[in-house]
Amino acid sequence: MFLDLRHLRALLAIHEQGNLSQAASTLHVTQSALSHQLRALENHFDTPLFFRRSRPLRWTPAGQQLLELARHIVPEVERAESALRSTGDGQQGRLHMAVECHSCFEWLMPTLDRYRPEWPQVELDLSMGFSFHPLPALYRGDVDLVITSDPEADLGGLTYVPLFRYEMLLAVARASPLATRDWITPADLADQTLITYPVCPERLDIFSRFLGPAGVEPAQRRTAELTVMLVQLVANNRGVAALPNWALREYQDQASIHGLALGESGLWSTLYAAVRNEDRGKAYVDAFIRLARDRTAETLPGVLPAR
Amino acid sequence: MFLDLRHLRALLAIHEQGNLSQAASTLHVTQSALSHQLRALENHFDTPLFFRRSRPLRWTPAGQQLLELARHIVPEVERAESALRSTGDGQQGRLHMAVECHSCFEWLMPTLDRYRPEWPQVELDLSMGFSFHPLPALYRGDVDLVITSDPEADLGGLTYVPLFRYEMLLAVARASPLATRDWITPADLADQTLITYPVCPERLDIFSRFLGPAGVEPAQRRTAELTVMLVQLVANNRGVAALPNWALREYQDQASIHGLALGESGLWSTLYAAVRNEDRGKAYVDAFIRLARDRTAETLPGVLPAR
DNA sequence: CCAAAAACATGAATTCTTCTCATGTTGACG
DNA sequence: CGTCAACATGAGAAGAATTCATGTTTTTGG
Structure with missing residues (x-):
């Protein structure tokens, strides 16, 4: 040439x-x-x-x-x-995100709506990670930020920034016998139908941190892709589901469901934003993380600041 | 950059x-x-x-x-x-043509049909030069070859290659009083309607080489864009028209028209292919010119080899 | 887990390209 | 037909890209 x-x-x-x-x-x-x-x-x-x-x-x-x-x-x-x-110079870039936590959609969208006008040059995208594993994708460069509650085995080169803490609750129908309890043991779920998002059990806190350690399996499992569907099923007493406290609170008023602590002291999780080390420090990335952390802690009922 | x-x-x-x-x-x-x-x-x-x-x-x-x-x-x-x-290396190029002589269309199309498959890499185009003067366009580089009967004032850098000779005839209706004549004088047209292609008189041989020198003007002028239209009008005795002998011959059988010589010895013209000096020698250009000259002299009735 | 190999990084020297300078030609216009 | 502006050209200078030699890091196979 x-x-x-x-x-x-x-x-x-x-x-x-x-x-x-x-x-x-x-x-x-x-x-x-x-x-x-x-x-x-x-x-x-x-x-x-x-x-x-x-x-x-x-x-x-x-x-x-x-x-x-x-x-x-x-x-x-x-x-x-x-x-x-x-x-x-960090004024422009690509911020393709993936969420591991499905109900995160609920608080992420308002955050994105606030972010977008302030950083119009940033190419935003959001995917739910149904068909791929978000953290390897982050490592490969396919996505640029992952919302996860599991700072998993370090692939190297990834930074986890804590965003906020929240409690996982068990959503049950008010009509359910369990509804009268203050808190739930793993054994309580042995005869229940557990409704989850359609991902493998290892990526669900209720399995990895509650049922798994106790060696308990629910009687049945079924899945729902959307939070509303999940809530609907629970309200009709077709099963129980683990939901973040903030997500449950939104539906509590409309549907006749009730939230119970998982274990005596409750199952608390921390949500993280994972980014590649190289991207930490880029203006548009840090701005997003700050916004997600601060705004969410202020506006979402029931969440606590990280740490 | x-x-x-x-x-x-x-x-x-x-x-x-x-x-x-x-x-x-x-x-x-x-x-x-x-x-x-x-x-x-x-x-x-x-x-x-x-x-x-x-x-x-x-x-x-x-x-x-x-x-x-x-x-x-x-x-x-x-x-x-x-x-x-x-x-x-001359295997490929652009050959945008313009014709000054409107009835040239008739013999040019078959020639192009023969040329195209032999030089598939050459980008062909043909325009009639209604809205621009072909020779200046050739000089400017807007077109690459012009078919003209008038090797006009040298713009410099143009080569005129003679293609063939033909006779301009006056097409008249068989019903016309003129139809009995062997040949026509300029004065004969003083009371006639002359039908031409819609271009300025200077670019029409019948004006520049027959009527003009004799100082005669036809009684009326009207124009037609297509040769068939022109022939139709003549056949209906709505006027007379100057046509190349080969073009007239095609319609003579179908329409009741007759061709008369212009002047005692006839009005003979030579048709040229004009190209820029730089393009002379390019394989695809010379091939076209050779094809136009040889094939046409062989197949068009009434034309004579150039010179 | 270690050694060897493969892949990548880096500084200095070299080679090649591209530019400028000085000057010669050519074409346009009065 | 002479003058001016635009373009061409050769030689040398400036600069850029490449190679060479060598060091560092990562992967792999025993």
Whole structure:
């Protein structure tokens, strides 16, 4: 490949200015340099780009062809360059997020709505991680931030920033016999139907931190993708479900459900934002984390500041 | 503009090969060169393109952005380069034509149909020159070949290649009183309606070489864009028209029209292909001219070889 | 877990490219 | 037909990219 962006920009300048001399000065080179450049191009492709010894300048078909190419390519490259430049100073970037915790959707959306107008240059995306494991994806660079309650085996190069603490509650129908209890033991669930989000048990706190250690399995399991569906099923006494306290609180009034502590002292979790070490310190990343932590602790009922 | 096609190609190779060393060898440079290149890019934009000290290679969002750019741009440039290369050796090029002589359409189309399959790489176009003057357009580079019967005031840099000779005839209705004549004088047209293509009189042989020199004007003028329309009008005795002998011959059988010589010895013209000097010698140009000259002289009734 | 290998990084020297300078040619215009 | 502006060209200077030699890090296979 002989052709160079320098050549294309030169052609563009020549077309805009109408002659070599002026084009050269807008490009901040001498007329001689331009002349050499063109000669080299023409020699290389063995075809003239202009009709020589003729003024005003006239382009050959080959020249027009190259000019057309320049018109396509140069602006595209310039756009990419300026985008990259502002990536460097942290004003712009990509913030593709994934949530491991499904009910996080509920508080994340309002946070995103506040973030977006303040950082309009940031390319936002949010995925639920149904079909991939968020943390490896973060490591690979497919996503840039993961909301998780499980600072898992360090893949290396990841930073976990605590956002806030919340309590996992067991949602039961008010009609359920369990509803009268103050708190629940793992054994209480041995004859219950447990309704969860459709992910593997290891990624659900109620399994990994409550039932698992006690060696208990629920009588049945079924899944629901959306929190509303899950709440509906519980209200109809079709089963019980573990929900963060803030999520449960939203539905408590409308549906006849009740929240019970898991264990005597309750099952508390901390939610983290995981980012790659390299991204820590980028203005738009830190701004998001700060917003998520502070705003959420203020506005979500029932959550406590992290630590 | 710092970014260079070399950088984009390097990124593409790295993506294809998955590591610097192999990418370097496909690019025929050392691994060191690639490493320097990447370092320079990252320094310039002040943002990493890869996650360092990690294998397999992982791209940062910024890197992915640049890679995306490379994917768009590099193939486009490569296409343009190879097109240009084959322009150089005359196998490919642009052959935009304009005809000054309107009835030329009739013989040009079959010629083009023969030319096209033999030179599939040549970009063909044909315009009738209603709205511009073909020869200046040829000079400017807007078109590449002009069919004209008037090797006019040399603009410099144009070559006129004679194609063939033909006779201009006056088409009259068989019902017309003129139809009995062997040949026509300019004065005979003083009380006639003359039907022409819609171009200025100077570009019509019957004015510039027959009526003009004799100082005669037809009683009326009207125009028709298509030869069939023109023939129709003549057949209905709504006027007379000057037509090349080959064009007239085609309609003579169907419509009741008759062709008369203009002047005792007839009005003979030579048709030329005008090209820029630079294009003379290009394989695809010369091939077209040869085809137009030879095939037409053989197949068109009534035309004579040039000279 | 260690050693060997593969991949990557880096500084200095070299090679190559591209630019400028000085000057010669050519074309346009009065 | 002479003058001016635009373009061309060769030689040398400036600068950029590459290589070479070598050091560091990561992976892999025993």
